[in-house]
Amino acid sequence: MAEVHRRAPDRPERWDVVVIGGGNAALVSAMSAHDQGARVLVLERADRTFRGGNSRHTRNIRCVHRSADDYNTGAYPYDELWKDLCGVGTGPSDEDLAELTVTESESVPDWMSAHGALWQKPLAGTLHLGRTNRFFLGGGKALINGYYRELERRGIPVWYEAKVESLEFDGPRCNSLVVDVGGKRVTVTATAVVCASGGFEANLDWLREYWGDAVSNYHIRGPRFNDGLVLRQLLDNGAAVAGEQRGFHSVAVDARSPKFDGGIATRIDSIPFGVVLNKKGERFYDEGEDIWPKRYAIWGRNLAGQPDQIGYCVWDSKVQGLFLPPMYGVYKADSIAGVLDAMGLPTEPGRTTIERFNAGAPADAAGRFDPGGLDGVATAGVVPAKTNWAQRIDTPPYYGITVRPGITFTYMGVKVNAGGRVVLEDGSTMENVFAAGEIMSGNVLSSGYLAGFGMTIGTVWGRISGREAARHALR
Amino acid sequence: MLSDDLFAEAERQLNICNSCRYCAGYCPVWPALELRTQLTVTDVTHLSNLCHDCQDCFTACMYSPPHEFAVNPPQVFASVREETYGSYVWPAEPPAALRGRRGVLAAFLGSAVLVAVLALLMGESSVVDGSHTRSPYELIPHFTLAVIVLIPTIFTLLVMARAAWRYWRDIGGTLAGLTDLAAWTRTFGQAATLRHQTGGQEGCSYPDGEPAGARRRFHHMVAYGFLLTFVSTVSAFILETFLDSAPPYDVVSVPVLSGTIGGVLASVGCVGLLVLKRRADVLQSTESMRRADHALLWALLALMLSGLAVLVLRATPVFGPVLGLHLATVIVAFAIAPYTKFFHWVYRVLSIQYDNRESRRRASA
Numbered sequence: 001m002a003e004v005h006r007r008a009p010d011r012p013e014r015w016d017v018v019v020i021g022g023g024n025a026a027l028v029s030a031m032s033a034h035d036q037g038a039r040v041l042v043l044e045r046a047d048r049t050f051r052g053g054n055s056r057h058t059r060n061i062r063c064v065h066r067s068a069d070d071y072n073t074g075a076y077p078y079d080e081l082w083k084d085l086c087g088v089g090t091g092p093s094d095e096d097l098a099e100l101t102v103t104e105s106e107s108v109p110d111w112m113s114a115h116g117a118l119w120q121k122p123l124a125g126t127l128h129l130g131r132t133n134r135f136f137l138g139g140g141k142a143l144i145n146g147y148y149r150e151l152e153r154r155g156i157p158v159w160y161e162a163k164v165e166s167l168e169f170d171g172p173r174c175n176s177l178v179v180d181v182g183g184k185r186v187t188v189t190a191t192a193v194v195c196a197s198g199g200f201e202a203n204l205d206w207l208r209e210y211w212g213d214a215v216s217n218y219h220i221r222g223p224r225f226n227d228g229l230v231l232r233q234l235l236d237n238g239a240a241v242a243g244e245q246r247g248f249h250s251v252a253v254d255a256r257s258p259k260f261d262g263g264i265a266t267r268i269d270s271i272p273f274g275v276v277l278n279k280k281g282e283r284f285y286d287e288g289e290d291i292w293p294k295r296y297a298i299w300g301r302n303l304a305g306q307p308d309q310i311g312y313c314v315w316d317s318k319v320q321g322l323f324l325p326p327m328y329g330v331y332k333a334d335s336i337a338g339v340l341d342a343m344g345l346p347t348e349p350g351r352t353t354i355e356r357f358n359a360g361a362p363a364d365a366a367g368r369f370d371p372g373g374l375d376g377v378a379t380a381g382v383v384p385a386k387t388n389w390a391q392r393i394d395t396p397p398y399y400g401i402t403v404r405p406g407i408t409f410t411y412m413g414v415k416v417n418a419g420g421r422v423v424l425e426d427g428s429t430m431e432n433v434f435a436a437g438e439i440m441s442g443n444v445l446s447s448g449y450l451a452g453f454g455m456t457i458g459t460v461w462g463r464i465s466g467r468e469a470a471r472h473a474l475r
Numbered sequence: 476m477l478s479d480d481l482f483a484e485a486e487r488q489l490n491i492c493n494s495c496r497y498c499a500g501y502c503p504v505w506p507a508l509e510l511r512t513q514l515t516v517t518d519v520t521h522l523s524n525l526c527h528d529c530q531d532c533f534t535a536c537m538y539s540p541p542h543e544f545a546v547n548p549p550q551v552f553a554s555v556r557e558e559t560y561g562s563y564v565w566p567a568e569p570p571a572a573l574r575g576r577r578g579v580l581a582a583f584l585g586s587a588v589l590v591a592v593l594a595l596l597m598g599e600s601s602v603v604d605g606s607h608t609r610s611p612y613e614l615i616p617h618f619t620l621a622v623i624v625l626i627p628t629i630f631t632l633l634v635m636a637r638a639a640w641r642y643w644r645d646i647g648g649t650l651a652g653l654t655d656l657a658a659w660t661r662t663f664g665q666a667a668t669l670r671h672q673t674g675g676q677e678g679c680s681y682p683d684g685e686p687a688g689a690r691r692r693f694h695h696m697v698a699y700g701f702l703l704t705f706v707s708t709v710s711a712f713i714l715e716t717f718l719d720s721a722p723p724y725d726v727v728s729v730p731v732l733s734g735t736i737g738g739v740l741a742s743v744g745c746v747g748l749l750v751l752k753r754r755a756d757v758l759q760s761t762e763s764m765r766r767a768d769h770a771l772l773w774a775l776l777a778l779m780l781s782g783l784a785v786l787v788l789r790a791t792p793v794f795g796p797v798l799g800l801h802l803a804t805v806i807v808a809f810a811i812a813p814y815t816k817f818f819h820w821v822y823r824v825l826s827i828q829y830d831n832r833e834s835r836r837r838a839s840a
Binding site: 326 | 490491493494495496497498499500501506512531532534535536537538541542543544674675676677685
């Protein structure tokens with residue numbers, strides 16, 4: 001595909017709707033605004049190769065559906081998704097907006113198909129999401145490629161390597177944007193603006209304000225462009241905050257991962273099958289609390305609370321192969337001490353911790369162990385308990401991997417109303433600025449995460465904000 | 476066998492793929508990879524030949540270069556396939572004098588001289604004075620012609636059978652697998668439609684990184700065009716030998732129709748593939764694979780165009796020389812076939828067959 005616009009024009013141009021961002025929420029906003037007849041411009045921070053923000057790394061979307069179809073193995077009614085959403089972390093931040101998100105999700109898959117999305121038949125994966133989540137053929141980058149293709153078909157220009165330096169406000173109205181496009185500074189005039197530029201997880205200094213030096217040990221799973229510059233602009237111009245400062249979606253990732261952009265391949269799914277020790281050689285959380293799709297997203301936070309933000313996951317040959325194999329391989333030894341040593345953890349007290357765990361694990365675990373669901377195979381007299389899949393770690397060879405927090409995206413963003421308009425601290429709204437996606441995810445998510453729901457938020461709110469921005473511009 | 480470096484690189488990349496698995500819907504390579512978390516050299520060889528180079532995994536991959544993970548399955552599979560092509564034929568290489576472009580040229584000249592000498596010794600004067608009846612057997616008698624064409628053909632068929640059997644055994648195939656007709660039915664259907672080159676429902680990303688079907692269509696034209704010209708040759712042989720029907724054949728006859736349609740189809744397909752190849756990004760392939768593709772396409776084009784020239788010019792005085800050149804091309808093409816990319820379909824078809832049996836076992840497990 002030829003780039004629609006490599007360079008911005010020399011003279012300022014006026015657009016009905018300017019969308020800031022180049023991931024799922026941004027592209028959905030752009031197409032939604034275009035559906036209303038608006039003249040739309042998309043400003044993507046990355047170059048063409050790395051376009052798409054965090055959406056590059058996604059895989060599926062969670063939507064309400066009333067029955068099984070080609071791409072979902074069963075029904076997933078409104079009440080169940082609502083219950084699942086309330087079951088993660090402390091539940092939705094703003095119940096009305098969360099309800100709207102769930103309600104709107106039902107029409108999302110058809111809308112996506114009509115705008116260039118292709119789907120994949122449900123496959124046997126380790127996360128068992130075939131009923132609740134719909135999988136993109138080829139994953140999130142393929143979805144994004146399809147959306148960019150649709151943009152090109154519609155003649156919606158995309159400026160790559162476009163960094164929005166400031167939003168120029170006149171009271172509650174944003175009149176123009178100052179944009180650095182591949183080194184050239186351009187003023188872009190817009191009747192309405194949709195901010196869909198993601199969270200601030202790649203802005204380590206900003207994260208440090210809330211997390212201190214622990215940030216040095218965090219891995220950022222997406223691109224380094226997610227530095228929250230647009231979010232900062234909105235907050236500096238009076239936007240009300242939604243979501244918690246320390247709210248984020250985070251998982252356990254391989255400690256050998258790169259600092260940025262490691263994505264899905266660095267995620268570690270071995271935790272429910274073994275035990276996790278901290279740097280002091282102690283267990284610190286129930287590894288078998290719930291099925292992995294409902295618990296994988298708390299382990300980033302669990303690790304963030306441990307000394308040096310590191311964990312040492314150990315399992316044995318009985319369960320080896322039951323989860324996705326880590327890309328960098330695993331540590332392996334004939335003894336527990338050997339595998340702890342290989343991971344760089346002093347043998348004691350780690351070995352003693354595992355011996356005590358083994359003493360508390362039921363002797364008949366092997367017959368009852370069921371990785372397909374909650375099997376109730378729990379420890380007795382061990383603190384903290386492991387409440388499911390608590391088999392003894394006693395069959396060599398032993399395996400291990402070191403894990404650290406991997407931040408997917410931050411939740412703290414701008415408050416919006418039901419039309420996607422950015423709300424100001426005094427309760428009024430910005431006149432022509434809308435938000436979609438991670439930058440406003442804090443309206444829905446407080447803590448904890450539900451697999452595939454980030455794409456739901458991005459698509460539902462992209463559709464709303466794009467539509468409302470266009471209506472504002474064309475009114 | 477694969478070099479250690481190539482295997483290590485394939486293993487590195489496929490370990491990343493195995494911890495991601497987003498591409499599972501594109502083609503059978505990825506479900507097959509999921510069954511192989513401890514990769515061996517033969518696993519990598521099998522997966523590489525199962526790959527039909529649609530390149531959708533590359534465009535879908537968030538780790539493709541310039542990302543630091545540099546995941547590039549089309550390229551690594553192409554490199555492995557090249558080693559496959561080199562390692563299963565026996566004798567491993569043609570005589571030193573016949574290698575490379577110069578070798579092919581020498582072989583061609585040699586064959587042309589052979590044909591010319593035979594024509595001088597055995598041909599009829601009608602070919603020279605223009606009174607010929609447009610029958611090739613006036614240039615070289617039927618039996619002699621059959622012998623000089625059949626020798627390289629049989630050589631190639633034997634080499635092919637041996638390579639196929641060794642490959643099949645290496646990837647873990649059994650005798651039962653070769654006689655599994657249910658699986659063969661699927662295999663032939665998939666091979667005949669190039670099913671695994673369609674990227675699920677998306678379409679192949681070759682050559683521009685955007686979904687397209689041009690490469691598949693041109694490939695069909697080459698493959699089916701080639702088969703039609705084969706039908707033409709075999710039907711002419713049968714007519715002459717068993718049905719006592721001597722050439723020239725009518726325009727509306729099996730040999731002429733199939734030869735003409737096949738020759739035109741295959742020529743257009745070859746040109747189409749060559750044009751696409753100019754546009755394709757070499758990042759997803761290798762220079763040597765590119766050269767091998769070019770060599771095969773140009774050889775096929777020479778074969779087709781010289782064959783068409785014989786048909787078109789069969790009523791003119793140059794019939795004799797043109798037929799001679801075509802015969803020389805046929806002899807050389809068949810003789811060097813094992814050392815070109817021509818055999819690629821043998822390994823692909825066997826890997827599809829192996830995969831069909833494997834996925835059936837998995838489905839019933």
